[in-house]
Amino acid sequence: MLLFYLAVLSTPEERQKLSFFYEKFKRRLISTALSFTHNQAMAEDAVHNTFISAINHRDKLSSMTEKDFLKWSVIVVKRKCIDILRKDKRYSSTPIEDMGEFMSADTIPVDEYVIQQDTYKRLKGHIAELDDTSRQILVMKYDLQMSMNEIADVLGFTTTQVNSRIARARAKVRTKMGNEALNFA
Numbered sequence: 001m002l003l004f005y006l007a008v009l010s011t012p013e014e015r016q017k018l019s020f021f022y023e024k025f026k027r028r029l030i031s032t033a034l035s036f037t038h039n040q041a042m043a044e045d046a047v048h049n050t051f052i053s054a055i056n057h058r059d060k061l062s063s064m065t066e067k068d069f070l071k072w073s074v075i076v077v078k079r080k081c082i083d084i085l086r087k088d089k090r091y092s093s094t095p096i097e098d099m100g101e102f103m104s105a106d107t108i109p110v111d112e113y114v115i116q117q118d119t120y121k122r123l124k125g126h127i128a129e130l131d132d133t134s135r136q137i138l139v140m141k142y143d144l145q146m147s148m149n150e151i152a153d154v155l156g157f158t159t160t161q162v163n164s165r166i167a168r169a170r171a172k173v174r175t176k177m178g179n180e181a182l183n184f185a
Contacts, residue, residue, distance in 0.1 A: 036081035046080040134169040
């Protein structure tokens, strides 16, 4: 797949930079995409589309540092996942009773799965309401499974600042989820 990306670029510098970014961040981007799609093929498509976007924005690519590219590509791969999931309406018109046929027998019951998915969607909604930096730190920590030192390096913070941002963001989300649960009762 890398050869496809490189063939489109016009200068050796662009090819070398994209090749470096591809090799360095491909696994991390697939991991991020998998956390959204829960489907290997969709995740690979999202990463592929992300690198197509990088080619389409090659004027910006030449001036990007590793940190800049990682930040940009994580955001783009998430958007690409959303686009792919919107196009895949496989479950949207299926009655809840029939959802069992899409799940293997060794997975959780359908009703528990639906509750987990609903909780996950609400949690994502509350995380989306956080400020950009806090949201980005949570994504790096929990979706990308980056260490505190890696997050601090990427964002230019100290590990203490990262720890306190995570604690505050988790507290805000926990409060919102708790208030929401009280409103349902």
